[in-house]
Amino acid sequence: MLTPSASVRPISGYREKSPACFLVEVEGRRFLLDLGEEPATGRWPDLSGAGHIDAVLISHGHADHVGGLRALGTIGNPPVYASAMVRAIGGAPLASARELPLRGRITIGGVEIETGRSGHAPGAIWIRVGGPAGVLYSGDFSREGALYAFDAPLPARHLIVDASYGTYDEPLEPAVDRLVRAAGSGPLLLPTQPNGRGLEMAVQLHERDIPIALCDNHIAIARRGLESNQGELHEGAADRLAATLAAAVDHTIIEAGHGAILAADGSAASGQAKALFAYFIEKGLSVIFTSSPAEKSIAGQAIAGSKAQFVRWNVHPRLRDLRWFIECVQPGKTIPAFLTVGGIDKLRDTLPILRCDL
Secondary structure (H helix, E strand, C coil): CECCCEEEEEEECEECCCCCEEEEEECCEEEEECCCCCCCCCCCCCCCCCCCCCEEECCCCCHHHHHHHHHHHHHCCCCEEECHHHHHHHCCCHHHCEECCCCEEEEECCEEEEEEEECCCCCCEEEEECHHHCEEECCCCCCCCCCECECCCCCCCEEEEECCCCCCCCCCHHHHHHHHHHHHCCEEEEECCCCCHHHHHHHHHHCCCCCEEECHHHHHHHHHHHHHCCCCECCCHHHHHHHHHHHCCCHHHHHCCCEEEEECCCCCCCHHHHHHHHHHHHHCCEEEECCCCCCCCHHHHHHHCCCCEECCCCCCCCHHHHHHHHHHHCCCEEEEECCEHHHHHHHHHHCCCCCCCC
16 A cells, blocks of 8 residues: 555554554555554564554554553663653553544654544544544544543545444434433443443433442542543533543432443443442343454353343444544555454445545
């Protein structure tokens, strides 16, 4: 996928559901876009052939995009760049990362880097490297969120785009309705990520008059976002989040009546969610996972055994969003990221504007 000014090589995250890591070369400078790990296995991208890296640019703070930063020493410890919120809540090595604007531009090694909000998580961004003739990387993105703002992407010759959902095109509203019904009829446990869909879900459930309880991780990230909001949130979303936080009750109140408990982590493999999951399963209470679990995980086995349910809460683009994004960028070539080969073939049949031959 070469042009006189830019090249892209997927190291991980293409033709399979694997951690994000893409090597981009523009004007002689070499950048890694994200460096994730596989949460279920701890697998890192194979960096043995990466060569010299001038900088690592981070789209957001989820493990499948930043977990591999522990491998920086294997590629010479290049500088890492991330947005202020991602640095604030990401821990080491993100705490020492250099600043990448939430929406704006900087120059790294003589190459222009432009960013905009991606709507996916606190501090999440898309990144354009090298201007219109360069590469636009969406990271993960969503246009349906209640909290996190989204900026229309810029044109680029090459596009690496979040295609996690493939041809899926259902709106978020039916999922909200299902959670409201479940939480309205008794206690509901929602294992979820506090630095992603968790606070979005809390706001929408609270505004539907559903009592909510939040684990300490959710409360901490909500407070951090309210204290340091520098444009991550939609207009008016800070007030909505503050009202939701103020209304939160102790989880024992939910267990004795009805409502939703939102607890980390999203797979119920650790944290408060792990303890509550065991209790809810033992008592035959409702548990709903909202992100696709690994088949052999605790969550996947519970769903397979009908002890828990799965209801997708959209945090990635639907087909209509993907089409719109590509039309905005007008790329010559596209890498549909985080999707299997079969999913890419189906997506290409459904979306003729997807030109993804490498």
